[in-house]
Amino acid sequence: MPTKKRVAITGLGILASNGIGRQRFWENCVAGRSGIARVSALQAQGCPVSAAGQVSGFSAADFVPVKLIERTDRVAHLGLAGAALALEDAGLNSLEDWRRSAAVIVGCGFGGQAFVEEGVERAYREGMHTVHPSSISAQMPSSASGYMAIVHKLGGVNLCLSTMCSSGANAIGLAFRRIQAGECEMALTGGVDAPITPFVAAAYRAMGVLASDTGEPERIAKPFDKRRDGFVLAEGAALLVLEELEHARARGSTVYAELVGYAANSGTHAVGEPDADAGDRVRVTRSALESAGVSPEAIGYVNTYGLGTKASDSAEIRALEGAFGRRLEQVLLSSSKSMLGHSFGSSSALDAALCALSLHHQTVTPTINLDEPEYEYDFVANRARQAEIGYAMSNSFGLTSNNAALVFRRFHGN
Amino acid sequence: MGTEELTQRVVAILSKVTGKPAATVHLDSALIDDLELDSINFIELDHEIRAVGLPRIPEADLQTLVKVADVVRILSKYLNAEPAAAR
Amino acid sequence: MTGGSQRVVVTGLGVVAPNGIGADPFWRACVAGRSGVRTVDRFDTAQFPVKIAGMVTGFEPAEFVRAELVERTERSVHLGLAAASLALKDAKLQDESDWRRDACVVIGSGVGGLSFQELVIADAYRGGLDSMPAPTPSSVPAHIAVEQKLGGLNLNISTACSSGANAVGEAFRMVRSGEARVALAGGVEAPLTPYAFYAHCALRVLSTDAGPPEQVSRPFDKTREGFVIAEAAAVLILEQRDHALARGAHIYAELVGAASNSGMHHIAIPDPSADDLVRVMSAALRDAQLEPRQIDYVNAHGTSTRANDHTEVRGLEAVFGPQMQRLCISGSKSMLGHSLGAAGAVEAAICALTMENQVVTPTINLRSPEFDYDFVAGGAQHRTVEYALSNSFGFGSNNSCLVFARHA
Numbered sequence: 001m002p003t004k005k006r007v008a009i010t011g012l013g014i015l016a017s018n019g020i021g022r023q024r025f026w027e028n029c030v031a032g033r034s035g036i037a038r039v040s041a042l043q044a045q046g047c048p049v050s051a052a053g054q055v056s057g058f059s060a061a062d063f064v065p066v067k068l069i070e071r072t073d074r075v076a077h078l079g080l081a082g083a084a085l086a087l088e089d090a091g092l093n094s095l096e097d098w099r100r101s102a103a104v105i106v107g108c109g110f111g112g113q114a115f116v117e118e119g120v121e122r123a124y125r126e127g128m129h130t131v132h133p134s135s136i137s138a139q140m141p142s143s144a145s146g147y148m149a150i151v152h153k154l155g156g157v158n159l160c161l162s163t164m165c166s167s168g169a170n171a172i173g174l175a176f177r178r179i180q181a182g183e184c185e186m187a188l189t190g191g192v193d194a195p196i197t198p199f200v201a202a203a204y205r206a207m208g209v210l211a212s213d214t215g216e217p218e219r220i221a222k223p224f225d226k227r228r229d230g231f232v233l234a235e236g237a238a239l240l241v242l243e244e245l246e247h248a249r250a251r252g253s254t255v256y257a258e259l260v261g262y263a264a265n266s267g268t269h270a271v272g273e274p275d276a277d278a279g280d281r282v283r284v285t286r287s288a289l290e291s292a293g294v295s296p297e298a299i300g301y302v303n304t305y306g307l308g309t310k311a312s313d314s315a316e317i318r319a320l321e322g323a324f325g326r327r328l329e330q331v332l333l334s335s336s337k338s339m340l341g342h343s344f345g346s347s348s349a350l351d352a353a354l355c356a357l358s359l360h361h362q363t364v365t366p367t368i369n370l371d372e373p374e375y376e377y378d379f380v381a382n383r384a385r386q387a388e389i390g391y392a393m394s395n396s397f398g399l400t401s402n403n404a405a406l407v408f409r410r411f412h413g414n
Numbered sequence: 415m416g417t418e419e420l421t422q423r424v425v426a427i428l429s430k431v432t433g434k435p436a437a438t439v440h441l442d443s444a445l446i447d448d449l450e451l452d453s454i455n456f457i458e459l460d461h462e463i464r465a466v467g468l469p470r471i472p473e474a475d476l477q478t479l480v481k482v483a484d485v486v487r488i489l490s491k492y493l494n495a496e497p498a499a500a501r
Numbered sequence: 502m503t504g505g506s507q508r509v510v511v512t513g514l515g516v517v518a519p520n521g522i523g524a525d526p527f528w529r530a531c532v533a534g535r536s537g538v539r540t541v542d543r544f545d546t547a548q549f550p551v552k553i554a555g556m557v558t559g560f561e562p563a564e565f566v567r568a569e570l571v572e573r574t575e576r577s578v579h580l581g582l583a584a585a586s587l588a589l590k591d592a593k594l595q596d597e598s599d600w601r602r603d604a605c606v607v608i609g610s611g612v613g614g615l616s617f618q619e620l621v622i623a624d625a626y627r628g629g630l631d632s633m634p635a636p637t638p639s640s641v642p643a644h645i646a647v648e649q650k651l652g653g654l655n656l657n658i659s660t661a662c663s664s665g666a667n668a669v670g671e672a673f674r675m676v677r678s679g680e681a682r683v684a685l686a687g688g689v690e691a692p693l694t695p696y697a698f699y700a701h702c703a704l705r706v707l708s709t710d711a712g713p714p715e716q717v718s719r720p721f722d723k724t725r726e727g728f729v730i731a732e733a734a735a736v737l738i739l740e741q742r743d744h745a746l747a748r749g750a751h752i753y754a755e756l757v758g759a760a761s762n763s764g765m766h767h768i769a770i771p772d773p774s775a776d777d778l779v780r781v782m783s784a785a786l787r788d789a790q791l792e793p794r795q796i797d798y799v800n801a802h803g804t805s806t807r808a809n810d811h812t813e814v815r816g817l818e819a820v821f822g823p824q825m826q827r828l829c830i831s832g833s834k835s836m837l838g839h840s841l842g843a844a845g846a847v848e849a850a851i852c853a854l855t856m857e858n859q860v861v862t863p864t865i866n867l868r869s870p871e872f873d874y875d876f877v878a879g880g881a882q883h884r885t886v887e888y889a890l891s892n893s894f895g896f897g898s899n900n901s902c903l904v905f906a907r908h909a
Contacts, residue, residue, distance in 0.1 A: 066433025067450075071458065104763065108659070110637055116615065120622045120696050128548060128699040129464065133457040135700035137768045137896055140611060141638055141659035146897025149763035155777065158763035158899050159667060162613070162638040162657040170656055174671070177678075199622060199636070206630035264654040266606070266646040272633065280652060400634045400643040402655060454769055457705050 004180045008248045008255040008411065009356045011090025011241030013082040013190075016350055017053030017234050017340050020081075022089055026357050029365040030384045034218035034339045036232050045198045048205040051217040052196045053234025053341030065151065071134035072143055073112030074235070078346075079144025079192040082237030083152055086188060090241040091253055103157040103184045104149050105175040106239070107167025107191035109345035110200070111141035117199050144192050144237075156184055165305070165342070166264070166396035167191050168238060168349025169404035173262035175242050176406075185244045190352070192237040193345035201233055207272075209309050209399075222369040223306040223335040224313050224379055231308045234341025238349035240356070257356040260391075261292025261407030272399050274315040281319030281395075281403050288393065288405035289323075296324045299331055299407075300389035301364050303351045305397045306335020307342060316397060317375050332387060334380045338368045348396035352406055355392040359410040362388060415493060417486065420468075424485050427462045431455050441483040449482075459485070469493060509676045510908060511753040511853040512745050513592025513738030515584040515687075518847060519555035519731055519837055522583075524591055528854045531862040532881040536715035536836045538729050544695050551707045553714040554693055555731025555838025566648075573632050574644065575617040576691035580734035581608060581641035582648055585685055588736040589649065592750060594683065598650075600744070605681045606642045606655040607672040608736075609664025609688035611842030611895070613638030613657070616694040623696075641689050645736075653681045659842070662802075663761070663895030664688055665735065666845025666903055670759030672739050673903075682744045687736035688846030701730050704769065706806060718839075719866035720803035720832030721810050721876055728804040731838030735846040737853065754856035755906040757888075758789025764898035771812045777900055778816030782890065785902035786820075791888060793821045796828065796904075798861055798884070800848045800891040803832030804839050809894065814872045829884055830876050831855075832864035845893035845901060852889045852905045859886055859907075 012022040017035025019025035028035070036053045043050045055078060060069050063081035087093055115138040122130045137143060142160035149158050157178065163170050168191025175187035204210045211220050211230035222228045248255055265287070267273075267280040274281070289296060305316055320328055336351055343350065358364050363386050370381040392408045421441065429436040432449050445451045451459070456479075460471050469492035471479075479485055514524040519537020521527035530537070537555045546552040557580065562571045565583035585606075589595055614636040621629040621636070634640045638657040646655035654675070658668040665688025672686030692698065701707050708727030710717045718729040745752055762784065764777030771778075786793060802813055810832075818825055833848055840847060855861055860881055867878035889905045 067431075067455075069433065070430060071454070109639065111613065111659070116618060117622060119700075120619050123696050123699065124623045128695060128702075131696065131699045131703045133454060133461050133703045133705070134768075135696075136612065136661075136704055139615060139700070140661050140896065141613060142661055142895075142897050142899065143768075146660075146763070146768055146899060150765055150767065150898060153765045155763050155765050155780070157761045158660065158897070159671070159761065160659045162659055163642075163655070164634055164637060164639045167639075170654070181678075199618065199626070202626055203630045203633050203636070207633060264656075265603075265652055266643075266655045268647050268650045268652055271640075271643045271647050283652075400637075400639045400655075401647055402639070402643065452767065452770065454704075454767075457703075461703065 002182065005182050006245035007176050007179045007259045008243050008245045009240055009257050009259060010243045010248050010253045010255055011086045012353050013086030013089060013239040014353055015055045015058060015078050015081055015237040017055055017236065020058060021085060029339060029354065030363060032366045032368045032382060034368060036217045036221060036341050038217055047198045047201045049201050049210055049213040051213050051220050051232055053232055053343060054196055055235055071138060073115035073138045074194040075112055075192055076143045076147050078194055078237040080147055080151060082192060082239035083148040083188060086239035086241050087152060098186050099153050100155040101184055102154045103175055103178060103187035104145055104154050105159045105171045105187060105189045106145040107161055107171035107345045108141040108144055109162055109164045109167050109193045110195045112139040112143055113195050113197050113200060115139055117197050148188060154188060163398055163402040164400045165344055165398035166348050166402045166404040167345040169352065169396045169406055170264055172240060172349065172352055172406060173264060173404060176259050176262050179242055179244050185247045187242045188239060189242055190239040191345040191349035193343055194235045195344055196233050196235050211308060219369050221308050221338050221341060223308040223338050223367060224373055224375060225370050226372040226374045228308050228310065231337060232341035234343040236343035236346035236350055238346050238353045240353060255411040257359040258409045258411050260409045261288045263287030263291055264404040267401040271401055274397065278315050278319040278322055281397055282322035284403040284405050285319065285323035288407050292407035294391055296327050298391045299393050301332045301358060301392040303355050303394040304333050304335050305395045306337050308337055328377055332364045332378055332380050334365055335367045351394045355394045355408045359389060359392055359408055362386060417490065420489060421486050423466060424482060427459065428482065431458045431462060439482060443482045445479055507677050507679055508742035509673055509739050509756045510742045510745050511737050511756060512740045512750040513588040514850050514853060515588030515591060515736040516850050517557055517560060517580050517584050517734040519557055519733065522560060523587055531836060531851060532860060534836060534863045534865045534880060536865065538714045538718060538838050540714055543693055549699060549702055550709050551702050553717060553729055555729055555840065557732055574635055577689050578641055578644050580691055581689040582644060584687060584734035584736040585645045585649060588685060588738050592738040600683045601651050603653040603681045604651040605653040605672055605675050605684040606646045606651055607658060607668045607684060607686050608642040609658045609668035609842045609846060610638050610641060610690055611661045611664050612692050612697055613659060614640055615697050616691055619694050619696045645685060660899040661895035661897055662841050663845055663893040663899045663901040664842035666893035666901035667761050669737060669846055669849045669903055670761060670901060673756050673759050676739050676741055682741050684739045685736050686739050688843035689734040690841040690843040691732045692730060692841060693732050698730060716866050718805045718835050720805040720835050720864055721870055721872055722867050723869040723871045725805045725810065726807060728806055729838035731840040733840035733843040733847050735843060735850045737849055752908045753853040755908045757906045758785045758904035760784035760788055761901045764900060766898045769896050771808050771894060773812055775812045775816035775819060777898065778813065779819045781900040781902045782820045785904050789904040791904065794824050796888050796890050797886045798855060798889040799828055799830045800852050801830050801832050802892045802894045803834050805834060825874055829861045830874055831862050832876060835865045848891050849903055852891050855886055855889060856905055856907045859883060
């Protein structure tokens with residue numbers, strides 16, 4: 001059996017509610033700065049909530065060919081921006097030969113959501129003749145991943161996958177496996193979503209999973225806190241460049257961290273409801289550790305799914321206890337959704353980026369708004385912590401019975 | 415509608431559809447060679463034209479358009495043919 | 502996980518298509534050249550430039566889906582659950598439970614839950630709001646995993662018209678690598694609601710031919726001028742060969758290669774050079790460790806658009822060279838229409854059935870072929886088919902290719 005290749009993370013392109021660009025994003029996460037704010041457009045559209053994690057200060061024209069802006073949805077704009085930033089961060093703008101076989105595997109939960117909502121409403125109000133010719137290519141979830149390949153001339157495997165909250169993690173996992181197996185040397189992977197829209201807000205509100213929309217917006221998302229009552233809708237893009245390690249070394253690129261394990265599975269109780277015994281989540285955690293060849297004792301930091309609903313957080317703790325046992329008391333835990341909100345297709349990719357950066361900087365970012373923790377574990381409450389971490393893990397326990405886990409290792413230069 | 419106003423409308427639509435500044439869209443600009451319209455742009459062009467109440471350009475005519483001036487000419491022809499009806 | 506490289510076979514088929522529900526009725530209809538394209542009767546098309554579609558008829562959700570789920574979900578979930586259920590039954594995997602713990606579900610769809618969203622928005626949000634993830638593409642595989650108690654990865658692949666083929670390709674890789682012993686791989690598309698339908702009209706990819714509906718989809722014909730949109734669902738059971746043999750399973754065919762790429766060209770227009778099609782077919786053949794001359798049958802993407810069919814033939818010529826003359830090429834969309842994200846899976850099912858029966862199905866409506874090759878225009882024929890190749894090319898320059906082998 002051929003040996004598995006090592007997989008390095010060599011570029012990060014981030015657009016999050018609290019910052020555009022890897023550096024700004026990292027600094028703000030370390031500082032515990034929330035990106036959640038009142039979004040006036042939502043209020044104007046009669047949305048039941050108005051606090052959301054929007055990527056602010058974003059100009060599509062900075063990243064998207066002008067001709068494409070009108071005919072695509074914000075999801076493609078954010079995705080293309082993330083791709084451009086990731087390739088630039090990896091120092092890959094000029095190298096040509098790798099492009100023809102570079103894989104693009106991207107997660108997206110919704111697709112061109114705003115385009116659809118506006119288009120359908122106008123069509124039913126004014127007539128079908130108002131339907132824009134680019135409606136299908138703007139709506140399809142593969143709009144972002146398709147355009148990434150077209151604009152950046154990336155000609156290898158091209159996939160868009162959707163597993164809601166774990167889309168980014170699964171995309172990264174599939175890319176990881178291909179590089180491990182020696183099937184390609186480079187992959188652009190991660191996730192993107194732009195679901196801050198009236199329909200999506202109304203739907204999650206109807207399901208009773210959105211946090212109460214009152215008070216200071218930065219204080220609304222409170223995963224693992226006794227007062228928590230839901231999540232905050234957000235958008236984002238996190239694109240990672242994964243590269244076979246020898247290839248990365250040969251061109252002298254920065255290695256933020258290594259990706260060493262991945263597993264994914266399904267809960268089977270009910271779509272949208274975690275299995276009561278968390279058996280599926282324990283299994284995925286164990287499988288991910290097994291695939292990385294490490295035991296739970298090696299993990300110093302878990303970037304949790306940390307959604308912020310009563311049910312999800314308690315199910316997650318049960319799962320972590322099942323996988324780590326007493327060891328959980330020594331593990332640092334944090335939830336980025338406390339600062340960023342829940343950005344669906346991009347959330348698990350943002351978390352993967354955070355794991356890589358945490359290992360690179362040996363610093364764990366905080367769970368903010370944690371004033372009354374419900375569980376007696378170390379959630380790095382409210383302030384970032386410097387810590388010596390060898391291995392980190394990222395969990396995504398999705399609202400569609402989809403679970404994924406990624407394991408990362410600090411890169412020491414060898 | 416006078417030719418000047420029609421020209422302005424067409425220029426505005428082409429600017430929107432191609433993303434090029436209106437100042438760079440001239441009557442003798444070639445749609446494909448200068449303004450880089452692709453086949454989807456031609457469909458978008460027709461869509462936007464109808465969205466502002468101008469007549470539909472039949473498929474056969476759409477194929478013959480080479481310059482901006484051709485678009486103005488064709489629309490003018492259909493406008494004058496049906497002065498009372500925009501759609 | 503056993504690791505290494507497992508051989509992968511197709512042991513079950515579940516098909517819900519415009520010309521038949523269930524693998525047997527579907528196959529018989531395809532062999533007979535029976536079209537499933539009809540005049541749309543689900544909504545008023547008076548103001549639409551196109552009035553036909555490939556429609557699944559005689560489908561009763563209650564036969565396949567429990568009552569409260571029928572209410573809470575929409576057509577794509579119904580079709581998907583039906584196809585999955587039919588496939589598992591066909592594979593005689595309904596009772597066995599051991600393999601379910603790591604079984605994967607990979608389903609392709611192009612527009613996902615667009616139609617569901619449309620109907621909720623059109624109804625001014627009066628109902629259906631509490632059914633997330635129904636409006637999203639992840640809904641179908643999630644429901645299949647839960648209803649069938651399948652504990653491995655479940656995911657949706659969304660790459661427009663190549664989704665179904667990519668889904669089969671990804672599931673194939675999971676079984677081949679040993680991650681799962683069994684995978685449900687397929688595609689589902691239910692886009693026949695006014696906005697979703699009109700959006701395809703607006704892109705001007707649909708044929709506006711007002712002739713008899715069943716004659717409009719005519720891939721490779723000189724007079725073709727667009728595709729016919731359709732709905733469908735197909736699920737294939739992919740299984741490790743050892744596992745299948747051990748339980749005495751019926752084997753339709755072996756899946757031996759898969760590849761995917763981007764043409765890097767345009768979101769809706771194929772690259773006329775066909776360079777990307779050549780690359781993807783060559784990559785799939787390499788993955789299968791086969792030479793082009795070993796392929797006997799090609800199930801073409803064959804949408805019946807001017808651009809696709811022309812470019813596809815150029816690509817096939819570049820790959821097969823003089824071998825083109827001995828190939829049989831089917832354009833199945835001539836009978837089924839183009840079911841977008843489901844098409845690649847439906848056509849994979851046709852390949853599996855072709856391998857088993859050693860019969861190639863026709864390209865119907867081919868009265869004035871533009872290209873001088875054997876498109877099986879005269880009706881289904883017995884042929885020796887040792888190896889087959891299936892193409893699916895999607896919007897976004899997304900290409901996917903699968904290679905099948907006869908299972909002795």
